Amino acid sequence: IGKNLVFMPECHSTNTHALQLCQESSTPEGTLVITDNQTAGRGQMGNTWEAHAGQNLTFSFILKPTFLRPHEQYSLNMAISLGLYDFLSAFLQQPVHIKWPNDLLADDRKVCGILIENSIQGSTLAHAVVGIGLNVNQATFGSPRAGSLRTVGGQSHALQEVLDVLLVALEQRYLSLRQGKTVQLKQEYEQVLFGLNELRPFKAAGEEFEGKVKGIDEAGRLLLETIEGMKVFALKEIEFIY
Numbered sequence: 453i454g455k456n457l458v459f460m461p462e463c464h465s466t467n468t469h470a471l472q473l474c475q476e477s478s479t480p481e482g483t484l485v486i487t488d489n490q491t492a493g494r495g496q497m498g499n500t501w502e503a504h505a506g507q508n509l510t511f512s513f514i515l516k517p518t519f520l521r522p523h524e525q526y527s528l529n530m531a532i533s534l535g536l537y538d539f540l541s542a543f544l545q546q547p548v549h550i551k552w553p554n555d556l557l558a559d560d561r562k563v564c565g566i567l568i569e570n571s572i573q574g575s576t577l578a579h580a581v582v583g584i585g586l587n588v589n590q591a592t593f594g595s596p597r598a599g600s601l602r603t604v605g606g607q608s609h610a611l612q613e614v615l616d617v618l619l620v621a622l623e624q625r626y627l628s629l630r631q632g633k634t635v636q637l638k639q640e641y642e643q644v645l646f647g648l649n650e651l652r653p654f655k656a657a658g659e660e661f662e663g664k665v666k667g668i669d670e671a672g673r674l675l676l677e678t679i680e681g682m683k684v685f686a687l688k689e690i691e692f693i694y
């Protein structure tokens with residue numbers, strides 16, 4: 453990942469740019485698009501992603517996970533989340549959690565978001581654009597739930613050095629996925645889920661209730677133990693209240 457690198461001083465959204473590059477058959481797997489100033493960053497569920505120019509990492513890379521069937525899409529999400537988890541926990545030496553479906557929390561603050569956009573052709577994943585926003589040196593945030601490597605770890609870092617270490621961690625997890633180690637990835641992913649086995653408030657279909665995160669099912673849906681028994685929630689069906 454990153455051997456073929458496209459750097460842009462400014463860009464609307466590296467995910468959008470990478471999606472365009474996917475249309476060219478000559479674009480190799482691992483191509484990475486990175487910018488210092490993303491002006492229209494996109495987040496999960498139609499949200500925007502704000503990052504102060506020059507202080508954070510905003511990049512996207514292209515994978516060709518043709519070994520995955522469309523119903524296995526979530527395993528790519530797990531591999532990428534775990535790569536970020538590996539990197540953050542080694543780098544910060546502090547507790548890190550994956551908040552389902554794919555936020556990375558350090559010290560309970562979101563330091564990193566992931567936006568994966570897949571394109572399915574027939575019965576395989578032809579390509580996936582993996583977009584990552586990692587807050588590195590930004591010192592102030594509008595929300596107390598957001599942070600950066602600097603606010604959590606207390607130090608600033610050269611963006612290039614952070615990127616180099618992070619890409620190695622992401623590639624290792626992607627290679628495990630390619631080798632078919634999905635069961636192992638799922639076990640590891642579940643162990644580091646935010647709220648695992650803790651009674652916490654949630655909101656679904658306009659109602660608040662308490663539940664314990666127990667893991668995910670094969671499709672990547674969240675399993676919650678509630679007083680009414682085990683419940684399964686798909687993306688967008690449930691929010692954590694925290």
Ligand code: BTN
Pocket residue numbers: 464465466467468490492493494495496497499501509510511512555564565566567583584585586
């Ligand atoms: C989220 O938490 O909602 C996901 C945020 C993903 C942001 C990254 S920044 C690089 C890439 N380009 C985008 O437009 N979005 C992703």
